[in-house]
Amino acid sequence: MPAMGASLRAAALLAFVVLSVLVSLLIGSLQQFGARITRFSNATVAGDDEQFASLRRALIYQLNERRKEIIPLLLPPPGQTLPSPQHSQTRTFNLDSTLWDEIAGGLREARLDEMGCDSLLDVQTLQILGSGYTKLVVKVNLAGGQPAALKLVNEQGIDMEKCLEDFKDPQGCRELVAYKLKKEMVLLQRLQHPNVIKLKGHCVGGQGVWGARGGDGGRVTVILEQGSPLQMIQLLQSPWEDRFRVCLDLVRLLHFLSRSPLGSVALLDFQPRQFVTVSGELKLTDLDDASPQEPECRADADCTLQFPHRNFTLPCSAAGVCEGLNERRNIYNAYRYFFTYLLPHQAPPGLTHLVDHIMNSTGELSADINQTLEAFEDILHLYKSGLHLDSLPPSALRDYSVMRGMGTSGNVEYRCWPSYSQQGCVLSVHSAQEAASICSSHSHCTSFSLSGHKTWTGRLLASFRSSFSHMEPDATSEVYVRKSKAAQPPPV
Template sequence: MRKLCAVSVSAALFFTLALLILSLSTSSHRRRAVAERSWGSDTHESLFNPRRRELVDEIEERVEEIIRYQEPVRRPQPVGGSDPDRVRESSFGRSHTASDVFSVLWEKARGADDNRIRGALGCSDFRNITGIEFLGSGYTKTVLKGNLQDGTGIALKAVNSQGNEVMRCIRRYGQARDCYRLAAYKIIKEITLLQKLRHPNIIQLYGQCYDNSLEDGPVITAVIELGTPVEMIKLLQTPWEERFRICLSLVKLLHYLAHSPLGSVLLLDFQPHQFVIVDGELKVTDLDDVSTEELSCKTDSDCVLEFPTRNFNLQCGAEGKCQRINEKRNLYNAFRFFFTYLLPYSAPSALRPLLCEIMNATGDLRYGINKTLETFEEVLHLYKSGLHRINRSQSWLEGYKIFEGFRIQENSDYKCWPSYNHQGCLLSVHNKEEAAAICHSQQQCQSFIITQQTTWPGRYLVSFRSSTDLIWDINSTVYMKSSSLRALM
């Protein structure tokens, strides 16, 4: 029964993907007759059409970019810049058809995977994917969620044939099939980059499928790690240490991108919806809109980094590139889209000066990514070691009576913000002294229990209670305010 369901759902996936393409193809059947011709030597007639030529150029540009990423060792460049024709000729020759180029790039991407990840998922695994649901869509792609046979959740990315990228192209060039292909190259670009750029804060590529059996053209699907789309409103309601973790993940990612094997990588469309959260860590998922080119310049005046509310003047380096412009653009975007909202709000007071320094220094681009990461690590160290707590001479714990082998009766209790659970007041602490200080500061709190759970920096989760009803529990200890105890007697 389960198997039957699995097969029918995977068939549904293929059917859905095929339908997406079909819906485009039927409406533009006649126009496509021209587009279906290759863009090699036998397309001279259609290439005289300037619009058609433009589309072919766009496709070629994408192909060349993918080739650059697939072969990161740069060939010697002729003086005065690169020679794209040479790259194209040396790799494929002008007489190759679009589908030839597509398959060659695809085979390279697949080959890279076979070498790197044993057991990478392929088309045959699609038969066993169950529970397919829509997750999201963007400018280029549609993303679906599914489960592998062993229950692992995955995300599937394919071209969004109704998306802005394909639609804009069709409106401009009227070539549905080639426009679909143009978008599909972005998925190959993303797959290639996901293979080259491996980092805990980059979504993991599990595999890919290239289905060439459909009459209306190949369908290309990337299989990746499943995450949860970033929702800023939800993040704003989480405890500070969770928000700090998001910002720290981002800084680690940007540090890696600034020093990546492909050079300094710029995220061109830096928006929260290009990221997802996996087990509390932020990971970038949209890698089709990135660049490794640093802006060329002759003088410093060519190096203006522009944002809607602020511009920065950078220096033109001796090699004719604006110095570290990609790194700086990424960092300022991290500041304006993430740090501003997530970092300072309800931070532990002793960490505020350091956080304030991070905010000012990244907001003014005084810090580069190395110094930013260093300062984030410093904040983490202080937070983990409990050094951030002020007034450590005062001992609140003295005012508590300890009941070993007891817990508090489970019933509804007071709520606090920002609690780790919605039903009560569950907060993270460095030690019992900090727990006692928190309980002291909350009027409703009469007792607390240190649970067995810890949060990501290794802090203990403590349940604060207004109740004083003790019950036996060999594995638990209750700390009760002495004042509450006196009231009970």
Template sequence: MPGPEALLALLAAPVLLALALVISGPWRLLDARVPLSLMQELERRQTDLSRLAAAARARDAPALPPGALGCAELHGVAGVSLAGSGITKVVLRAAVSPGGEEIALKAVHWAGSDVSRCLQRYRHQEGCYRLASYKLLKEAVLLQSLDHPGVVKMRGQCYDRRLGLEMNVVTMLELGTPLEMIRLLQTPWEERFKICLELVELLYYLANSPLGSIALLDFQPRQFVIVNGLLKVTDLDDVSTEELPCKADEDCALEFPTKSFAFQCAAHGKCEGINEKRNLFNAYRYFFMYLLPHTAPFTLQPILAGILNATGDLRYGANETLRAFQKVLHLYKSGLYLQKKPSHLKEYIVLKGFRNKDTEDYKCWPSYSHLGCMISVHNAEEAADICSSHPQCHHFIITPRSTWTGRLLTLFQSNLTDLIPGGNMVVYVKRPTASRGFL
């Protein structure tokens, strides 16, 4: 099997053929020595791929944009390194000339378990490669058919079969960073809510996509990446674009390790809504359970608990879930979630014209800064309330920076010597305790 050097050589082949050519013909070039069962499996996947491509064409799926990358660009890639690998595909990180833009390259993983199992069973290298390539081709069709901020963008493709009968398929995608759940759990609630909201917006789109309701069959956090701060699904090779066929309600069971659900078999012989509900429960068990409740604002917790209960019991569909998330977002952005209580702002003196040293101060968790306590607030009154609740807090600074919701990033500090005259920051300093009684 090709090693890393041979794989890189294949990726650099400067020949570009349209994906339509791949779909229309290469499977038929296999020789007569291919085992019958392997040929039948290839034909089934070819039929599935052709059906999906026909559905995409019928809906006028957009082609790759002008300037899309091809095999010629692969010839000049630099800085190639391994970004990840799975049972079917290997993902490489590379810089494209000119400009040095970094992209992700996907190709068949020769050492992956998909190819290995196929070789053990059929002993036919080319047939097994083509069987694995099917997933890349299917993903390419889906990526060109789905247009949503939560779906990773396809930058180009390359098909090459100059080296004998061996076929090479490469897809080129925008590069993202892997989603790290442990790191996410350590971020402020607002950032975790953003991830969950973007996921719900994606699932709503998949439930109503141009290709029908789409189920992510291999739904795992590792299937997602962050691109320019946005959550995006990057693995679409293992999906279903059709609802499960059925003859009776018993055929419409949805089973998970800790829970199972029953659905009705619709008159047209499909388990209607099962794809949408599969995605939602997976979002609940992999994302919502961990990211939504922890350190959430107190007054929002009952609403979040309702979302968790409704998605965990599959009482909500994608539409209801999205509306619930939008309600939380509105309450949070508008400040309506804040409890009505006496203002602490009158206990602070306002000083203008300062700048701040980037030095360590007291910590709070979770914080937007590793140097000290930085929290987002709706306004100065909320900041004063927070500072008054921290024994260490002597003053706070509302910085010019804001979060994705427009909330103000505010630095809470204990050391007044970190303030330097001559800046444009406004500092709120606690009045001496003795003077508060004269307010």
């Protein structure tokens, strides 16, 4: 038995030793594994840090590039004093705040931009007016009911999306995109013109509309005059006079841009959606892609304008600049996006030769902006004065009896195109004589009225109809009844 007890003790001892060895091996390998994990995770953190730092550097580089784009726009025009050296130095060291002080200070001095963050305290948001790659535009009533449009960074826009993909930093990206909005503000301030949207004010950081708390952080709200986005489809269906107005406004704008306080400015993103109308007047609203620099060149080939169906080459000047390239680029874009669609269709017969001339000279870039503006102003003059109507027969009115100080009621209307009214036939005329010749050419027309209403050119609005039940006194109107048709019953 004692031998059995000894062997049992030996077995237990062996088991203990084996177990201890196993446990120590396990602990050892666990320690090694742990050490390996620590080494590995330290390496990952270092890699992430490196990657994060390089993204951050790239983003900061981009932010600086955007700032550099704005600075030349702040410099005074040639002939005015340059900032003091001390001032310029501050610029280098503290670009951001100096830049903003200048922008905001400049705007206030010019009494252009009077509204600040306070005006956004009690806004009533009505609807979204539009959005693009960069910005979101909201229709609002400011405190007191004043209508305005607010421009903000479009958080869902392509610019923001691309930036987040590249830099993965929502705050930094908002700031980067906001630079386009800031650039636009500076341009709106420097390029004031009746055909550029009016800047009413701005709010940076502070109490921005949607609850931003202090700091800039890309929270920029620009307060603008409210317009209606340009609806090309609607415009295509409107009277020639209104389409001509849009083209004339555009040419007046391009004329101004070609000699602006910043030099000759090209609109690099030239599309109808960059414009709005305010009471029928065309206004440029998207300026962040405006470039005040003519391209530099070594040879003529560097001064080539490329469009989908046409290329143009301009001479490279002795100073190594493509002089006039910005102006020509704008003219051709006006031709291909606006004139082609809006100008020739239904132009008054007495003006078609002048319209054709404009179509040729702008489509071939054979006229500069001065000549183009002159050609447009000529057309306006002829149209307003009625001189283009010299072929009207003087007898046109002979077939009509006139009742002054009278209006009609119980009208039976007919539709014509392009009418100023959806329900009936309302056209712009130079005189009663022109209205009479129009009525005589419409088989349904038995009478027309002229009221005090005028179009933007000062022409009269005439309402044509097939019949009416009776006349009543109206000091602002006169009725012309067609003698040969007066007795006929209205068509069914």
